Amino acid sequence: MGRYVIRRLLQVIPVFFGTTFIIFAGVFMLPGDPIRALFGDKSPGAAVINTIREKYHLNDPLLIQYYEYMKGVVVGDLGVNFRDRPVLDIILQAAPVSIKLGLTAFAFEIIVGILAGILAGLRRGGYFDNLVLIVTTLIISIPSFVLGFVSQLTLGLELGIFPVSSIREGWPYAYILPAMILAALGLASLTRLTRTSLVENLRADYVRTAIAKGLPRKRVIGRHAFRNSLIPVVTLLGIDIGSLISGAIITEGIFNLPGVGQALFRAIGAQENTVVVGISVALVLIFILANLIVDVLYGVLDPRIRYD
C-alpha cells in the first residue's frame, strides 16, 4: 500500500507537466495581443509594447516561455499577472470562496445523493424509487444556469428567501442557494448511480449467501451490498470534487461570488498565461489528490482489489 501511494505520487509529475503545458499552450494560441489590450483605447509606442513584452517573455517561442514560467513554478514562484500582482495572491484571495462553495455543494451531494440512492435502490420500483427517478430526471434535464438565474430571481429577489448576490452575508447563508444549484447535476447522477449500483449488488451471489447464512438484513445491506456498491460511487465523487471546486464558473458568475472560477474567467479574457495556468495547477493538484484518495479507497471498500 505504501509503495503504491509513493508510485502514484511519482506519477503525478508527468500529469503535472502535461496539464500545465496544454493549458499554457492553449492560452498562448489565443488570438489577440494581451499587452495592447492592457492599454485600452490608447496606442503606446512600439518600444513601450516591446519592453513590456520582453519583460513577460512574450516575444519568445512557446517552449521558451513555458520553460521560463516553469523555472519559477518548481521553486514555488507562480509568477505575476500583467499588472505585476503575484498570482499566488490572486489565488489566495479567491480560493476560500470557491472552497466554501465547493465543499458545501459536496456535502449536499453526499448526504442527499447517497441517502436517496440507497432508499430508492432498496425498494426498487417502489413509490420513493419512482419519485427519485422523476425528480433526478427533471433536475438533469433543466440546465443548471437556467435553474441558477431563475431561482436567484424568484427565491432571491422576489421572495427574498435567499440573498441575491451578496457575498458579505458570509457562509453559510450566502452559499446555500449557489451550492444547491452547483450540486444539482452531480447530485442527480450520484443518486442514480448509487441506486443502480445497489440494485445490482443486491442481486449478487454473495448477498444471497449472506442472507442464506442468516445474517440480519441490516448487516447484509450495510456490510455486504452497500460497501461494494460504493466503488463506482466513490469514483464519481472523486471526479466531482474537482469539478465542484473548479467548475463553478457559471454559478459563481450568476451569484456574483468572487471565487476562483471568476478569477479564471477574467484571466482567460486578459490572456494572462501565468494566472490561468497558476489557478489551473491548483485545481489539478486538488483533483489528483482526490483521485489518489479514491484509488486507495477502492482497496478498503473491496479487498478483492489488489495493488500488485
Added chain:
Amino acid sequence: MTEGRDRDRDRAPNFESAPDGGSPVVAAADAADTTAKGEPDEKQATLTSDAWRELRHNPLFIVAGLVVALMLVIAAFPQLFAGQQPIMGQCSLSRSLLPPQQGAIFGTDVLGCDVYGAVIWGARPSIIIGLTVTAGVGIIATLVGSLAGFFGGGIDAILSRFTDVMLGFPFLVGAIVILSAFPDRTPLIVAGVLIVFGWAGLTRIMRSSVISAKDMDYVQAARALGATNGRILFRHILPNAITPLLVLVTIGVGGIIGAEAALTFLGVGLQAPTNSWGLSISQSQERFYQHPHILLFPSLFLSMTVLAFIVLGDAVRDAFDPKLR
C-alpha cells in the same frame, strides 16, 4: 456490443454454461434461451429481440422515442415546421417582446424574432452536438477504460496518466480557452471540444468497473479453460462491467446538450446567426420575469429533448441489461 454477445452465445453455448459457478448472468440467459423457449436452435429468441419486445410494451419508451424522433425530424427538416430561418438582427424591432398570439404562437424575442422559429431552427445544432459527442465519448471510454483496467501494469499506467491529464483539466476552463481560439464556432467544433474534455471521466468509471470485474471467479474460470484475453475482455468482462458506463452515457446525451447550452450561455459556444436554444435562453436572462415566454419556450424544448433522451436511454438500458431483469 449486445449483438456480439448474441452471436457468440449461439456459437458456443456449452462453453458458456460450463459449471464455473461464477457466471450466473450468461448461464441464466442461456438457460432461458434453451429451456424457456423449448427450442435451442430458435434464432429469434435473442437478447435483442427480447429487449425489443420489452421496449415495445413500455409506454415511457414509446413516448420518449416519439419525442426524440420528432426532434430528429425537426433537426433534419426545420423548414417543414417553421418556414424561413429567423436570422437575428434581421427581424422587425417594432415586434419586440410580443406575447404569444396569432401569427407568433410562442411570441417574439427582444429583437423581434419569432420565438417559435428560433426554437425550431435551434434544434439542429443541439441534436448534432449531442449525438456526435455521445458516440465519440462512449467509444473512447470503452476502449481506453477496458484496456487500462484489464491489462493493468504499464499499459494502465500510461493510459491512466493520460486520462488523468485530461481529467485534470477543469472542463469549463479547457473548453473556454480552446473555444476562445476559434473565431467562428460551428457545431462540429463545439462537439470536438466537448469530446476532448468529456471522455476522461467515463474512461475512469469504465476502468474501475473493469478492475472490479476482472478478479471475479467467472473470469478466472474462463482463463483456466484457456480463453484468450480478447474473449475474456469482450465476452465476460465487458458485458458485466459496462452498466455504469451506460448509465452515465445515457444521462450524458442530455448533459452534453446542456453543456453546449451552458458554453453558449457563457459566450464561447454557438454564435448568431446560428439559432440555438442556449443563445435564446441567454438572451432572455434579463427580461424573463416580465416576459416569461422568451425563457419558457427555449428552455422547454431544451429540457424536453434532454428528458426524452434520458428516458429513452433508461428504458433501453433496463431492457438490455440482463442483470436488472
